[in-house]
Amino acid sequence: MLLCLAVLLPPGLTPRRVRYDRRYRTLDKYRFIVGFLALPLAFYVLFVISPFLQAIYYSFTDWSGGPVANFVGFDNYRKMWNDERFWDSLEVSVLLLVVAPLLTLVLGMFFAYMITAGGRHRRGQAIAGVVGSSFYKVVYFFPQVLSVAIIAVVWGRVFNTNSGLINGGLDKAGVDGPAWLGGDQTLGLLSLLIVISWSFIGFYVVLFSAAMGAIPKDIYEAALLDGAGRARTFFSVTLPLIWDTVRTGWIYMGIQALDTFAICLVMVPSHVLKVTPVFLYERFRDGQYGYATSIGVVLLVLSMAFSVIVMRAGNRDRIEY
Template identity: 75%
Template sequence: MLLPPRLTPARVKRDRRYRTLDKYRFVIGFLSLPLLFYAIFVISPFVQAIYYSMTDWDGGSAANFVGLDNYQKLWNDDRFWDSAKTSVTLLVVAPLITLALGMFFAYMIMAGGRYRKGQAVAGVFGSTFYKIVYFFPQVLSIAIIAVVWMRVFSTRSGLLNGTLGALGLDGLEQPWLGGEYNLALFATLTVLCWSFVGFYVVLFSAAMGAIPHDLYEAALLDGAGRTKTFFKITLPLIWDTVRTGWIYMGIQALDSFAIVLVMMPDHALKVTPVFLYQRFREGQFGYATSIGVVLLVVSVVFSLIIMRVGNRDRIEY
């Protein structure tokens, strides 16, 4: 009869070490291929972009290393700063408007209906249909959206000016796309927010739907109305979702390339992605790549700021 081996402290320690090694071998073996693909297709392009931003590459001849000359040129380029001012404005304002509208519509869908028997908070009738309608712009190409809104804002035959004229408000008609900077900025913000607000309606509706109704019932028993319930219960419990959405919308606002390029005349509005594209068309590949690296840094810094400023203790429910 075979007896089990005696478990000495040394043997227990050795067996524990072997199990740990086996665990790490499994993890490394499981992640090695995905990490390899990630390094090739994600990390490698970033490294190449940083390298080419320090060269005078024109897309054809050999790239000569010039150090930080492109960044110095960028620092002294007034056209870049003009475009950066517009991009930063979109970065700050577009998330504020889009997320505010998204939360408002989502809360109305989820809690804006009349009180029903057995339900402390009820959504409006046909809430599923409203979610589909709000989400519809997400299935359209951004280029198609820009073309449609270009016709809406058209000076002569546009729907907006035509409607104002039909209502006798001719004095409010404006050259929205080719006139003043503020008008072009307003048009761009309108299209940008309209394009993405539906996504946040669905996102915030899903987050609000996960909140237990017992919390709303307790708030109603304490005499809280819908407004107070939103700020005291709903918003704190979906804050992580709001913070993530803020970062995503900020990046989308910073990358407003297609909307401005398709919808705006060349002189109406300048944003940094379009300024980058124009440098590529001129064959200044190294200079254009340095602009792309700056956009990358701005995106990372913006994300870190939102993660830091919006950091709160997680509420479990």
């Protein structure tokens, strides 16, 4: 074997020299990668990892904003464990964590499928979206360009009990509208859920439309030839092929729902409904910085646990096409 290799190699190039050159090229490649990523990683550690570590440290102190932060161990976490207001806010946040991604992703996939492959057959096109699909993409994505504060203010006026758009329409129909944001926690949670889904659904319509558009048309045409309808095509073809995108969107939407702050703070009165980020903000406002950072650490752990659960539960064999 070595004799054959020696015959094939150029003069002066031995098998040992070949192994050495390959090792050198590999080392040189890794040096280039490390040198290229060193500065971005340094900025990431400085501006992302370092604040997380500082927050974890301050969660074990009685820091109140001054130069002194005394170490108090798990006192903040014990205080949190016995705080009923924290558990009430966490209950609302967990409900949003479960329901908001489900509602938003289901609607986003439905609209994306109709835009991409849910239209009637056209001449020369076996698979096509509904008429005006490009216009619908713009309309659905429009809330993404609006400020969260503007969204909260506008929808707060819409849900206003006396002069809101919804109750105004119900009054004209002879129906007394409910007090959406007047004191009932269930109606307040429903209102918040509607606004969250409305504000994020456009992003997932565009995301899922891009994923569905990457699926070869031949696969859809083969499903049509086999007699599959729209529902069967979606569940048997489209959903398995975009599952990685759905799982990623599920994690992202769950974190967004858990981190609902501005919409709840501006739109929903604090006596009606309070999510954990708003409860955290109030502790900062009261100067309880150590206690507030401990709440932030719990939200961080909850977000990571949610991501791991979704990754594990949604783990499937990757389908290549």
